[in-house]
Amino acid sequence: MASNARLATGHAALAGDTIIALRGVTKSYGEGATAFLALKGIDLDITQGDFVAVMGASGSGKSTTMNILGCLDVPSAGTFQFKGVHVETLDRDQRALLRRKYLGFVFQGFNLLARTSALENVELPLLYRGDAKKARHDTAMAALDKVGLADWWDHTPAELSGGQQQRVAIARAIVTSPAVLLADEPTGNLDSERSVEIMELLSGLNRDSGITVIMVTHEPDMAAFARTIVHFKDGLVERVEAHNSPSRLREGSQ
C-alpha cells in the first residue's frame, strides 16, 4: 500500500496510471549480415497495479522484452518510459539505481546466493540501499514473514526445498517495496502444487501490496492468475488479452 501511495504522486507525464510504456521498441543483436532482429517494434502499456503474464514461444521476443522492462538492457531503437523516465537515455549505473529502487526480480532458477542464509539473501538489496543493520534485519524478517518463511531465516538454500527457495527469492524481490516485480518463469522449476502456491503468493502481493507483477510463463495454468496476458510472436506483440476475473478457478477451463 505504501508503494501505491508513493507511485500515485508526481508522475503526470503518462496518461492515467500507466507505469510502463514501450513505443516502437526494437532490439537487434550482432551487426551487418549476421544481425538478428529480436524485437521488431513493440508498443506496450502496462498499468500500475496490473498482473501481466507474458507468453510466447521461444525466440518470440518475450525474454528480450523482459530484459528491457527490467532495465537490464536498452532498446536498439524506440522509447521505454518507466514512471515517466526515458530509460533508453540512462547509463548503466543509473539503470542499476532504478532497479534498486523500483524493481524486484524473481528468476526461474531462484538465483539465491549459495551458502548464504535466507535472511542474508533477503537483506542483500537492503545492503545496497544502505540500510542500517537493525532496519535491514527487521525489514528482511518482515518480508520473510510475508512469504511464510520467518521460521526458516537461518537456513541456506541447500537446506530449503525448491518452493521455499522461490519464496525466499520473492521475499528478496519485494523487500525494498518495489513498484514492479518481474518474474521470469517463476514456477518453471517447480511441481504443480508448489507452482500454485507461488502463484497465489504473487497474486496476494499484487492484490494486497499493489505491486505491479510482470511474469513470463509457458504454462496457461499460471497465466490464468494474471489480469492481462500479452502474447508474443516473432518479435512482435501478437495480442493483449484481458482477464476480468483472474483466479485459480480458471485453471480448469484452460
Add this chain to the structure above:
Amino acid sequence: MLGTTFLLAIRSIARHKLRSILTALGIIIGVAAVVSMVTLGKATTAAVQQSIASLGTNILQVRPGQGFGRGGGGPRPPDFKPEDVTAIANQVAGVTAVAAQAQATATVIYEGANWSTTINGTTNGYFDVQPWPLTAGRAFTPIEEAAGKSACIIGNTVSKNLYRGGQAVGTRMRIGAISCDVIGVLSTRGQSGFGGDQDDVVIMPIKAVQRRFTGNRDIRLILVGVDKAFASSTVQASIEDLLRERRNITTGKEDDFFVFDTKQINDTLTGATTALTSIVTAVAGISLIVGGIGIMNIMLVSVTERTREIGIRLAIGAVANEVLLQFLVEAIALSMLGGVIGLLLAQGVILALVPVLKVTYLFDLQINLIAFAISALIGVVFGYFPARRAASLNPIDALRHE
C-alpha cells in the same frame, strides 16, 4: 558504502574458508619469509657487531709483520720496544691511551686444579683502551707495574675452571714456575669476533711477563685508544709515519709492521651480513609477488565461478563500482589476512631459528609494518584486474551463466 562492502567481503571470505586460506597462502609464505629473513639478518648483524664491539671500538692494533699470518720468507720483523710505546703515547695526536702487550702461554695451578691459558702482560692502560670492568678485586698499582710484581688479574673462564665459584681474589696461584697473587677478576666478555674465548686469560704487569716468561723486553702488540674527535685513519697514518721513522724504514720500502683498525673489521663484517640479508630479502620479496599473482589467479577464478552471483547483485541494483569495490576489498582483505598470518608465522620461524643461529631475539616493528602494508598493497594491485572484470560483466549474460 565502504562499510557495507567490507561486510560483504568478510562474509564472502568466511563462506569460503578453505579457498580463502589457499588463496592467501602465497602472501602468508611471502610475508613470513621477508619478515623472518630481515629480522634474522638484523639479529645476525647485531650479534656480529656486538662481538666486534667486545674487541673494543676506536682501537688500533699495532703489530710487527705485514698482516695476520702473512710473514712470508726472510727474517722475522723485530718486535716493538718499550720506547716505541712511549713514543706513540707522547708524539701522536688523538691517542687516549696506549697499552703494550707481551704474551706467553702457561699452565696455572690452584689447589690441584690446573688450566692452560694465555698470560697477557700489559699495563693499566689496557683497561683504558678498552673498558673491561672487574667483578672483584682491583687493577694494578703503579708500584706493581713499575716493579713488575707477580700480581694477576684473571679472566672469567680461568676463574671458573680454577676456583669453581670459590673466592679467587686474595689467593695465591701458580703460573708455571712462579707463584702469583690474584688481585682481581674480570667480567665476562664472551667470544671474540674470531671465535676465541676472550675470558680465557691471565693479565699480569708486562714487566713481570717479560722477565719471567719471554725473557726479553719485546712487545708483540700495542693497543692504541683513539679519541672520538679524531678520525681513526688520521691517527693510524701518524702512527705509521712515526714507526717507519723509528724502525728506519726508508721511502719506497715496505713497512715491517702493520696498524689494524677494529672499526674496519666491524664495517667489513657488517657490510657482508647486510648484503647477505638484502639478497635473501630480495628473494623473499619475489615470493611475495608470486603470492600476489596467486591472489589474482584465484580472484579471476572466483569471478568466473561467481558470475551468476555478480549477475544477481547487478540485477538487484548494485552499481558497477560496488561490485568492483566488493571484489577489490575481498582481495585486499584476503591479502591482509595472509599478511597477519604471515607475520605470526614469521615470529614462529624467528623463535625457532634464534637458538640455532645463536643470536638474540628481536622484534623489528618497522619491517612488520612494511610487510603488512605491502601485503595490503598487493591486494590492491592484483585484486584490481579481477574486480574490474567482475564489475564490467553484463547482468543478463551473468545471470544466464551456468
